[in-house]
Amino acid sequence: MQQHQAVADARIAAARVQAEFMRSSHRQTHALPNEILAAIFEAGSFEEWSRQKTFSVTVSHSRRWRNIALHTPAVWSTIFMKMAPGLRQIDAYLERSRACSLDIRMSVSYVEWFSRDFKEERELFARVLVHADRWAWLTVTMPDNRQLSSLIGPLRNVQFPRLESISIRSTHNYGDEGMDLAIFECGTPVLSSLCVSGVAMPQCLPLAIALTSLDLGWMPHPLSHDNFRQMVLASPLLRNLSLYGEAVDFSSHRTIEIPSLRSLRIRGFSGEVGHFACRVSGPVKSLRMPVLRSLVLVEAWGQFMSDLVQACRLHDGFPTLQFLDISSTEISYVDAYFLITSMTGIVHVSLPGRKILDHSHTHSVLRQLSKKHSHGMDLWPRLRTITINEIDILGGQILLDVIQQRIARRQPIDLVRSSSFRTILVFDFHWLGDHKRTLYFTLFKFKPRSILTPVNDMPLDLPLQPDQNVDLSYDGSMSVMLRRETRQCGQCHEVSLSGSNKQKLFEFQQSVTSSVSLLVNDI
Known part of the structure; x- marks a missing residue:
């Protein structure tokens, strides 16, 4: 009897040790406040997950995680339809997201398009369309512009009061008929971003008043000059415009003024x-x-x-x-x-x-x-x-x-x-080989004091004389990286050196000034 009791006590002790080990190994995660975990889950919900590890399974790692996720509606507001999830999963996302704005995404590869008829996707799209008043973002990418036109056809007579961003792209052209993108007839009053490529868009009249970003790619039929003019005139807030060169028929060369435009991107190839x-x-x-x-x-x-x-x-x-x-x-x-x-x-x-x-x-x-x-x-x-x-x-x-x-x-x-890279490094010039070349790297002007950081050394504050230039010459054992930084003390620059010659590092520290032209020889 005593022997059995000893065995039971040993098992209980081992279980307690194992439980304590598990608590210790996850202590940092379990110590996170609910608000932080909710923010992490919300950020992860925007990423697309594989079939083997779905997002809903990951956030169910523990009872606490699952409860936090279920009580955070924004976690379920992004709906991916690439993997053709079942209607039950779509319904679960729609229910758990409650009144949150929805981010609808569908991306179909060429292989998937070639092997499927997309009947299930149309059913899923129809189920989500019931909640059109909650749509805020819509992204659809498909190879076949005819299939794409068929898929988005039901959007024609639907109102989207919250829709802010639309991205509709077709990567291949398989016909020119029946592909008009006319989903704005009932109004998108807060639409601020529109991206269209591969499908015809006959017009977008005063229904895009809040538009700030417009991207028009290749189209089977170019947008007419008059329709484009009416579109931009109806969008007084338009700041960013991206155009495939012949997305719009500019043959008449009549002037169109866009008074608020800050950025123009023109593509010449598709x-x-x-x-x-x-x-x-x-x-x-x-x-x-x-x-x-x-x-x-x-x-x-x-x-x-x-x-x-x-x-x-x-x-x-x-x-x-x-x-x-x-x-x-x-x-x-x-x-x-x-x-x-x-x-x-x-x-x-x-x-x-x-x-x-x-x-x-x-x-x-x-x-x-x-x-x-x-x-x-x-x-x-x-x-x-x-x-x-x-x-x-x-x-x-x-x-x-x-x-x-x-x-x-x-x-x-x-x-x-x-x-x-954010800055050019000396080793970017590897093509120099054995050639002896002289390269200048000119920095921004330093503030009166800046920070110099040699590799593997503590940062060193140096008093710098303003408006001076010093040329420094080093051999091939040196590599130099220049980086601009903003610190609490104001705008400054950090210069990092690597090399075995400590004397040259010291010379550099003693010679650096407010405006430096760094001369590098024999790279």
């Missing part, structure tokens, strides 16, 4: 190479944008880019334009000059690297900026930031010339960065 390439000059010729600050040109090549540059020359100017992105374009040396002179107020420019079709045009803009022009004319005198894609040896040399000339003219380039 679909397979050479198949849907189009003119990108139409929007520039027809649109008047008195407060435009940002212009992005995407995949504009050859003659299409030349036509756009000529349109810019004939334009009445872009007096407020500060940001220009031509990183995915191809522009000739001559066109680069006319582009620069037609946009004189540029502060930030994003340039193409070596991965473009015609390598002779890779550095056309940099070459114009490095050239000494007649009559003492300065190109882009306000330019402060350059973003550039992957660069080669020639590009590095031209970039060096540009920076040196800017320093001499007291118009320094504050920051040069890679398109894939």
Whole structure:
């Protein structure tokens, strides 16, 4: 008897140890307040989950988690219909979300489209459509524009009082009939973002009064000039416009003024190479944008880019334009000059690297900026930031010339960065190999005091003398990273060094000043 009691006591003790271990291992999670867990669950609900690990199963990890999730309606407000969940699951989401606004998302891949008839998706869509008064976001992406048109057809006569964002995309064109996107007939009074691609949109008249962002991709039938004009005139708050070059019929070249537009993005390509390439000059010729600050040109090549540059020359100017992105374009040396002179107020420019079709045009803009022009004319005198894609040896040399000339003219380039990083690092110039090259990195002006952080050392506050320049030369054992930061003491910069030569680190610490041109030799 005593032996059995001892065995039972040992099992109880082991169970207590195991329970205590489990409580300890999850103590940090269990100690989180309910509000924090609810916020975590809500953030996770926006992500798409696999069939093996669904969101509803994950938040049911424990009774406490499940209770918190069930009492947080916003957790159930995002409904994904890619995996074709059953009607019971859709009903559960609709019930648990209570009165919350709904985010409806459906994304169908080409493989899924090829092997299914989407009858179940139509039933699910019809079930969710009953709650149209709660829809706030709608995202539908399908390969077949005919299937897409059939799916969204029932939306034609429904009111969406809360709908703020619509994104409807078709990635393939399988016919031109019966694909009109006319879901605005009953009104979307608070619609602020509209993205349409692959389906025809005949009109969107005064039903998009609150529209602030408009993205029109490729369409089977371009939107007529008059309908587009009526659309933008009915949207006095429109700030961001993205257009496939021929999404709108601009052939008449009649002027359309968009007084509130701040950002314009023009795409010159859609679909397979050479198949849907189009003119990108139409929007520039027809649109008047008195407060435009940002212009992005995407995949504009050859003659299409030349036509756009000529349109810019004939334009009445872009007096407020500060940001220009031509990183995915191809522009000739001559066109680069006319582009620069037609946009004189540029502060930030994003340039193409070596991965473009015609390598002779890779550095056309940099070459114009490095050239000494007649009559003492300065190109882009306000330019402060350059973003550039992957660069080669020639590009590095031209970039060096540009920076040196800017320093001499007291118009320094504050920051040069890679398109894939927040700043350009020395090891981005790996193509130098055994070549000896000199590269300048010019920082923003420091505040009177800044922070220097050598790798593996504590941050060191340094008194800096204002308005001084010091050139520092180091060998290949050094790597240098420049980073801009904002701290409580104000705007400052952090310079991180790595290398085995502690003496050179010390010399750098003693020599750094308020405006630094860092000279790196023999990388």
